[in-house]
Each structure stands twice: as structure tokens, then as C-alpha cells.
Amino acid sequence: MDAGFLLFPPNKDRNNMRASTTSRGVGEQLSLDNLAVYSVSTTKAGKVRSISAYVDLSTGEIIPPEQLSIPILDFREKLPARAKALASLRPEVRKFAVFVLRFANKRRGITPGIDTLCRWYADMQGKRSQDIRRYIPKLTEADILAGENLLGPLFQRTGGSVKEHLGEEYRAWCLRTRLLMRSKLDAEAAAQQAAWDAIRKAARQEHATAGA
Structure with missing residues (x-):
């Protein structure tokens, strides 16, 4: 499954989120347009489990999901x-x-x-x-x-x-x-392959007849 289909961009149905981080004032608004997934948690098989960090593309700030009003996304059941x-x-x-x-x-x-x-x-x-x-x-x-x-x-x-x-x-x-x-x-390639297969089959039959 395409991870891009699942993860990017975050859900923007909600109003502007609020975050409290070391480089952002408490309650300062964070624009969702600048937010992207920075890292994900995966299973041992390499499948995406959940988002472990976001990044503010305008500042480069790494934001833990628990500091945003976005529920932790868990794909263990959805995938x-x-x-x-x-x-x-x-x-x-x-x-x-x-x-x-x-x-x-x-x-x-x-x-x-x-x-x-x-x-x-x-x-x-x-x-x-x-x-x-x-x-x-x-x-x-x-x-x-x-x-x-x-x-x-x-x-x-x-x-x-x-x-x-x-x-x-x-x-x-x-x-x-x-x-x-x-x-x-793809159709043209398949037609060409079928033509070559027919030629090779005819050649093998002619060779077998000549050998007999």
C-alpha cells in the first residue's frame, strides 16, 4: 500500500491546531499548510504503524504528535x-x-x-x-x-x-x-510479444518437420 496515500498531508478537517513546544509559544497557532509527517513508527515487517513526529516546514521545528491536537494515527487495523x-x-x-x-x-x-x-x-x-x-x-x-x-x-x-x-x-x-x-x-508490447511467439513456434515446428 502506498504510504503517501495514507500519511500525507495530515487531516485538515479540524481548525488550526495549537502546539506548545520549546521554540513555539504556548497556545501559538500552527498552520496545517506548513505541517508534514517527519517520521513514522513501523512494525518489524516494515509496515507503517503510526506517526511519531511532525515537522513544521516553515521553521524546521520537529513536533511530537502528543503536542498537537491530532489523535495519534494508528494503521495497524486500517492497513x-x-x-x-x-x-x-x-x-x-x-x-x-x-x-x-x-x-x-x-x-x-x-x-x-x-x-x-x-x-x-x-x-x-x-x-x-x-x-x-x-x-x-x-x-x-x-x-x-x-x-x-x-x-x-x-x-x-x-x-x-x-x-x-x-x-x-x-x-x-x-x-x-x-x-x-x-x-x-502495454497492448502494443503484448501484441509484439504474441507475434514473436507465433514466429518462434512456427520455426520450431518447421525445424521438427525437417528433422523428421
């Missing part, structure tokens, strides 16, 4: 739950779910909506959009989707700025373009 939700899907549905999650915005949903994503995915896969739409109930049952434009709680992201929100449609279009180009290149 396995996300993996379980995806693993519950058939391979073809899981592939579509991963595609949908690529378009997660920071308003707990997806941009564009699921209908548009179905059309985009159908174009990439050479299928009909109505066939792809049949996957939607499966994503809802797995709590990956909670509505037309809303992700399930396990997969929701928050914290974007107004500027980021305004640029969601453009970023989605750029991502779609990159994925479409990649799918075309």
Missing part, C-alpha cells in the same frame, strides 16, 4: 482492513477498484464521479461502460465506494487546500491521459 477489502474482490473487479482509488481526492471522494471513471476504464480496456458498471455494487459491498462520488471510510482522504480542490478535474484528466497511453503501450 489490513484495506488489504482485506481489496482481496475480497475478483481479480478483474480488484483491478478496477485500484483504478478508481487512483482518482481519490482530498474531500473523501473521487474526481471525477464513478460514471465517468467507468467510461474511462472501459476505453482503456476495450470494453463497454455498462459492463464496467456491473463492478460498482461489488465495490460498494466491499466498502470501497459509499456513493456516486464518495469513497468508503477506510479509503477516504482529507486535508486538501482550496487550490488543490480547484485543480482536481485537471489532475484527473492528466492522470487519465497517462494511464491511457500506458495501456496502449
Whole structure:
């Protein structure tokens, strides 16, 4: 699972946080726009468990999480739950779910909506959009989707700025373009590989016939 999807940036749903540190006055406001994760706690297997420190990018100050009004984030349950939700899907549905999650915005949903994503995915896969739409109930049952434009709680992201929100449609279009180009290149590579395999098979058969 992509750690960036899980950790950055911190949840900005709350109002400006207040911190009391050695270099910051008691009760002085800390801008969330300048806050980023500095270090994390991991399990023995290397999986992210929780955030152990934040950094104020404007001052370089390292801030322990207990000095901020942010609850300690613990991923020991969330990560396995996300993996379980995806693993519950058939391979073809899981592939579509991963595609949908690529378009997660920071308003707990997806941009564009699921209908548009179905059309985009159908174009990439050479299928009909109505066939792809049949996957939607499966994503809802797995709590990956909670509505037309809303992700399930396990997969929701928050914290974007107004500027980021305004640029969601453009970023989605750029991502779609990159994925479409990649799918075309992969299809061409697969076709070339199939052609070479057919040539080698024919050559082996001709060699075997000549040897007989």
C-alpha cells in the first residue's frame, strides 16, 4: 500500500491546531499548510504503524504528535482492513477498484464521479461502460465506494487546500491521459510479444518437420 496515500498531508478537517513546544509559544497557532509527517513508527515487517513526529516546514521545528491536537494515527487495523477489502474482490473487479482509488481526492471522494471513471476504464480496456458498471455494487459491498462520488471510510482522504480542490478535474484528466497511453503501450508490447511467439513456434515446428 502506498504510504503517501495514507500519511500525507495530515487531516485538515479540524481548525488550526495549537502546539506548545520549546521554540513555539504556548497556545501559538500552527498552520496545517506548513505541517508534514517527519517520521513514522513501523512494525518489524516494515509496515507503517503510526506517526511519531511532525515537522513544521516553515521553521524546521520537529513536533511530537502528543503536542498537537491530532489523535495519534494508528494503521495497524486500517492497513489490513484495506488489504482485506481489496482481496475480497475478483481479480478483474480488484483491478478496477485500484483504478478508481487512483482518482481519490482530498474531500473523501473521487474526481471525477464513478460514471465517468467507468467510461474511462472501459476505453482503456476495450470494453463497454455498462459492463464496467456491473463492478460498482461489488465495490460498494466491499466498502470501497459509499456513493456516486464518495469513497468508503477506510479509503477516504482529507486535508486538501482550496487550490488543490480547484485543480482536481485537471489532475484527473492528466492522470487519465497517462494511464491511457500506458495501456496502449502495454497492448502494443503484448501484441509484439504474441507475434514473436507465433514466429518462434512456427520455426520450431518447421525445424521438427525437417528433422523428421
